[in-house]
Amino acid sequence: MSEAILYTDSPTMDVRLKIWRFDSTTGDRELKEYEVEAPEWATLLDVLDIIKDRVDGSLAYRKSCRMMICGSCGMRMDGGAVLACKTRMADIVASGRVPTISAMGNLPIVKDLVVDMTPFWSKFRAIGPWLRPGYDRPDDGKEYRISQERMNVIHKESLCINCGCCVSECNAMESDPEFLGPQALAKGMRFVGDPRDAGTVERLEDYNDSHGIWDCTRCYYCNERCPKGVDPRDAIAKLGAESIKHGIDRDMGAKHAKWFVKSAMTTGWLREAELVPKTQGIVSAIKQTGFALELARHGKVPPPFPPHVAERVKEARLLYDLVKEQGRDGALGIVQGEHALARIEFLEEHGARLNAPEIQPGVEPPHAEG
Amino acid sequence: MAVEAKHDVVVIGAGCAGMRAAIEAHDAGADVALVSKIHPTRSHSGAAEGGINAALGNASEDDPETHAYDTVKGSDYLGDQEAIEILCQEAPGDVYQLEHWGAVFSRTEDGRIAQRPFGAAGAPRTAYAADITGHVLVQVLYEQLSRRELKVYDEYFAWRLVVDEDRCQGVICWDLLDGGLKTIGAKTVIIATGGAGRLYVGTTNAYACTGDGMAMALRVGVALEDMEMMQFHPTTLAPTGVLITEGTRGEGAYLLNSEGERFLKRYAPNAMELASRDVISRAEQTEIDEGRGVEGNVLLDMRHLGAERILERLHGTRELAMTFAGVDPIYEPIPVRPGAHYHMGGVDTDVWGRTELEGLYAAGEAACVSVHGANRLGGNALMETITYGKRAGAHAAEWALTHTTVAVPESVERDAERELKQLLARTEGERPWRIRDELAATMHENFGVFRREEQMARQGELIAGLRERYENVVVQALELGFLLELATCMVVAGRARKESRGAHSRPYDFPERDDVNFLKHTLVRWRDGAPELDWKPVTMTKWQPQERTY
Numbered sequence A: 001m002s003e004a005i006l007y008t009d010s011p012t013m014d015v016r017l018k019i020w021r022f023d024s025t026t027g028d029r030e031l032k033e034y035e036v037e038a039p040e041w042a043t044l045l046d047v048l049d050i051i052k053d054r055v056d057g058s059l060a061y062r063k064s065c066r067m068m069i070c071g072s073c074g075m076r077m078d079g080g081a082v083l084a085c086k087t088r089m090a091d092i093v094a095s096g097r098v099p100t101i102s103a104m105g106n107l108p109i110v111k112d113l114v115v116d117m118t119p120f121w122s123k124f125r126a127i128g129p130w131l132r133p134g135y136d137r138p139d140d141g142k143e144y145r146i147s148q149e150r151m152n153v154i155h156k157e158s159l160c161i162n163c164g165c166c167v168s169e170c171n172a173m174e175s176d177p178e179f180l181g182p183q184a185l186a187k188g189m190r191f192v193g194d195p196r197d198a199g200t201v202e203r204l205e206d207y208n209d210s211h212g213i214w215d216c217t218r219c220y221y222c223n224e225r226c227p228k229g230v231d232p233r234d235a236i237a238k239l240g241a242e243s244i245k246h247g248i249d250r251d252m253g254a255k256h257a258k259w260f261v262k263s264a265m266t267t268g269w270l271r272e273a274e275l276v277p278k279t280q281g282i283v284s285a286i287k288q289t290g291f292a293l294e295l296a297r298h299g300k301v302p303p304p305f306p307p308h309v310a311e312r313v314k315e316a317r318l319l320y321d322l323v324k325e326q327g328r329d330g331a332l333g334i335v336q337g338e339h340a341l342a343r344i345e346f347l348e349e350h351g352a353r354l355n356a357p358e359i360q361p362g363v364e365p366p367h368a369e370g
Numbered sequence B: 001m002a003v004e005a006k007h008d009v010v011v012i013g014a015g016c017a018g019m020r021a022a023i024e025a026h027d028a029g030a031d032v033a034l035v036s037k038i039h040p041t042r043s044h045s046g047a048a049e050g051g052i053n054a055a056l057g058n059a060s061e062d063d064p065e066t067h068a069y070d071t072v073k074g075s076d077y078l079g080d081q082e083a084i085e086i087l088c089q090e091a092p093g094d095v096y097q098l099e100h101w102g103a104v105f106s107r108t109e110d111g112r113i114a115q116r117p118f119g120a121a122g123a124p125r126t127a128y129a130a131d132i133t134g135h136v137l138v139q140v141l142y143e144q145l146s147r148r149e150l151k152v153y154d155e156y157f158a159w160r161l162v163v164d165e166d167r168c169q170g171v172i173c174w175d176l177l178d179g180g181l182k183t184i185g186a187k188t189v190i191i192a193t194g195g196a197g198r199l200y201v202g203t204t205n206a207y208a209c210t211g212d213g214m215a216m217a218l219r220v221g222v223a224l225e226d227m228e229m230m231q232f233h234p235t236t237l238a239p240t241g242v243l244i245t246e247g248t249r250g251e252g253a254y255l256l257n258s259e260g261e262r263f264l265k266r267y268a269p270n271a272m273e274l275a276s277r278d279v280i281s282r283a284e285q286t287e288i289d290e291g292r293g294v295e296g297n298v299l300l301d302m303r304h305l306g307a308e309r310i311l312e313r314l315h316g317t318r319e320l321a322m323t324f325a326g327v328d329p330i331y332e333p334i335p336v337r338p339g340a341h342y343h344m345g346g347v348d349t350d351v352w353g354r355t356e357l358e359g360l361y362a363a364g365e366a367a368c369v370s371v372h373g374a375n376r377l378g379g380n381a382l383m384e385t386i387t388y389g390k391r392a393g394a395h396a397a398e399w400a401l402t403h404t405t406v407a408v409p410e411s412v413e414r415d416a417e418r419e420l421k422q423l424l425a426r427t428e429g430e431r432p433w434r435i436r437d438e439l440a441a442t443m444h445e446n447f448g449v450f451r452r453e454e455q456m457a458r459q460g461e462l463i464a465g466l467r468e469r470y471e472n473v474v475v476q477a478l479e480l481g482f483l484l485e486l487a488t489c490m491v492v493a494g495r496a497r498k499e500s501r502g503a504h505s506r507p508y509d510f511p512e513r514d515d516v517n518f519l520k521h522t523l524v525r526w527r528d529g530a531p532e533l534d535w536k537p538v539t540m541t542k543w544q545p546q547e548r549t550y
């Protein structure tokens, strides 16, 4: 027998797990503990397989590729969504932790770790998940000519494997099940950012409706939990930037974001105290004054009058003009910024610095979120 | 049990081949539905990393004829040349269409679809999307399914074909979520169920790749072709068999033995790491068998490519190596070995995907047209799923639209129900996983990269034994039943082919290719509970067999 066959002779470890078992026909729910011997390289999925084969054949979960690409095996470990096949057990075992496995959140459970993905797919369909033709095909019948730089805008979004981990943890979906949610919106961005798609404006109009992009609470759980680095929250931010670029700002969220830009440009600061009247209108602003004063008292916002102009406002204006001039507003700018940051981060991690921005000692750069 | 629904065309399987077939049939005007045991986007086509071959000529001069010649030579002359020429001619148009639908391909400097070199190809011909090409294609095809609002019977396990009056008229499925048998009637049925890598313990294939469609066809008397031809991929990750794409070697990675030697210079001095897969797998296995391996592996080294290139172009590969082998390829070489990867064999079809049985078609890895012969070139499988998926869909639709009736006799449904009840009622006997693991381990040992007559004979007996034991098992997995029948066919065909050709390597008794006696396809049919061997000539148009060196 040739050596290459010995797949099973690696050292083993004892793995302990608790699994929330559930039967939707009876409604029975039970937390069961299991202990099995598994090879040291085992993932959570391998451990579930061993349990199903040798301990309890009735355990239900989905799997197929076991290489983090099919998106079947999303489930929760200790309350956060993971891909079972991406979760190596060795460190967990070494730490002595006994993790609890349960079905993903925000989706109805069918049995044990299997959820009903119907709501997930109906959101997916709701965003019109196909390229809307409209632009003329190239005369030679060949491919559209598009630079890699333009395609990079949707690179992260096109990594999505529809696993549902983001949806499982989404804060906004918990309170509003109608919210389109991180996966569908990331898919939406995949088309909005695609220069071949002729539906950009209609799409942005749609995604700006209620239950759309501005309903996201920006909890960032989707970014944190996505196993493929799609960063759905960033996709939603890109959709916001594109909406404003296309003059779609009827939603409060859009007005809010727009005001940030204006404010940064005129004063170099975010005049948050003015933000409420600008985005919500004067009546509701009065209702919110208490809140604003509270913030001011805690030093969270500079007092509104007189407008306080940051020393380096010129730079902010110049930057703004440059971005506009080069057409780097909207999603493209965000992605280029991301790339630059990733490059800097990587080079720093490896002891090198390349084109790192000059930071003046002692000067706190303006802090913005939105 | 009642007939759940009737359609013009039913496609079993929703990977690249199945989805492409369904789209084509729909666009031809047929009422189409797909049946899949997992959601379409979960199909194993999504795991393809490297790319798809078409002579677009974006990276250098290229044309369909060169593509065809490379494919014929790569197939060790067992590929049918007519089928290969059709593939290579239609490939560029089919790839442009995918691009027009929105496939997110990587781009060249001038904005065209990027192409890279792949093993045994005369030009950089493999169009790609970073290292997620299959994923990108699955997504774009699913997008097009959604756009057409095609019906998908999702998480339905197809188990048995309905045959009446010598015509295939539908399929009986097990509804995995709700339970129960469901029958779907159809004027034509297309099998697109993918490969059977799960026959082996070390495989790049998903758990779902259990060759169901091939076995279903076999059970209704249809021939399987070239079943002995299982391709071993040279770079699968120890210990799980997860694939490390050939794209790594396309980017310039080296293969080293325990002495740090680029050993391919002794086996394929010109092509080196870009030689054909069968050649490299055998070289690796020889190194390992002769004691120059590293714990049963050889090493794939890409450190010299540099961190930036690895991060940018081989990001997914790095992630796989880190997750499944705990190795960061920026700093360390990856341990790899040959693993079962792709089944060149499958349901015997003509160039329109037609099988011997009227109304039954096959496409993709489940089918054998045959474009890959004894050895498939990297990047040609995805292309085959698209081009031949399209052709099968077109023909199946045309046939369905010119014939009117679908009849599912009640007796067929009653028989299926009875058989399933019997299977489910059995409680004594062995757990399927033992048999499954034993089958996979012994196939690897006795029907692997190198094949010996005694070992193949022993494997035949072993499978027969396993089949007996399996008869007594509570059926958790109907899949195991399928696998056992396919293994039987493979061994029968493998023993009959007394030569070495492509993936079928018999260095101990028949080390040479024998064009006089074996330039022909094997066919295996199931007759009265046993396999029956037959032969079929290779179609040749332009290219006469030559010695194959790289």
Ligand SMILES: Cc1cc2nc3c(=O)[nH]c(=O)nc-3n(C[C@H](O)[C@H](O)[C@H](O)COP(=O)(O)OP(=O)(O)OC[C@H]3O[C@@H](n4cnc5c(N)ncnc54)[C@H](O)[C@@H]3O)c2cc1C
Binding pocket: B012, B013, B014, B015, B016, B017, B018, B035, B036, B037, B038, B039, B040, B043, B044, B045, B046, B047, B048, B049, B050, B051, B052, B053, B133, B134, B156, B157, B158, B159, B192, B193, B194, B195, B204, B205, B206, B208, B209, B212, B213, B243, B341, B342, B363, B364, B365, B366, B378, B379, B380, B381, B382, B383, B385
């Ligand atoms: C890791 C890996 C990497 C690869 N890389 C490349 C590459 O770079 N380039 C290339 O050209 N080729 C590559 N290949 C080969 C190629 O990807 C496959 O051959 C091809 O994708 C198979 O497609 P398919 O549509 O025939 O089958 P699959 O995509 O496997 O789809 C099979 C479908 O059938 C369904 N099914 C199966 N059984 C049943 C049943 N009983 N009932 C209902 N439904 C069923 C499944 O649910 C699934 O939808 C690779 C293969 C692997 C494993």
Ligand code: SF4
Binding pocket: A166, A169, A170, A171, A172, A173, A181, A182, A215, A216, A217, A218, A219, A220, A221, A222, A223, A232, A233, A236
């Ligand atoms: S950031 Fe938004 S989309 Fe993401 S999980 Fe939080 S609420 Fe949901």
Ligand code: SF4
Binding pocket: A159, A160, A161, A162, A163, A164, A165, A166, A167, A182, A183, A186, A225, A226, A227, A228, A229, A230, A231, A232
């Ligand atoms: S965005 Fe990430 S977490 Fe959400 S479905 Fe896609 S891959 Fe999964």
Ligand code: FES
Binding pocket: A062, A063, A064, A065, A066, A067, A068, A069, A070, A071, A072, A073, A074, A083, A084, A085, A086
């Ligand atoms: S099994 Fe496919 S992603 Fe985990």
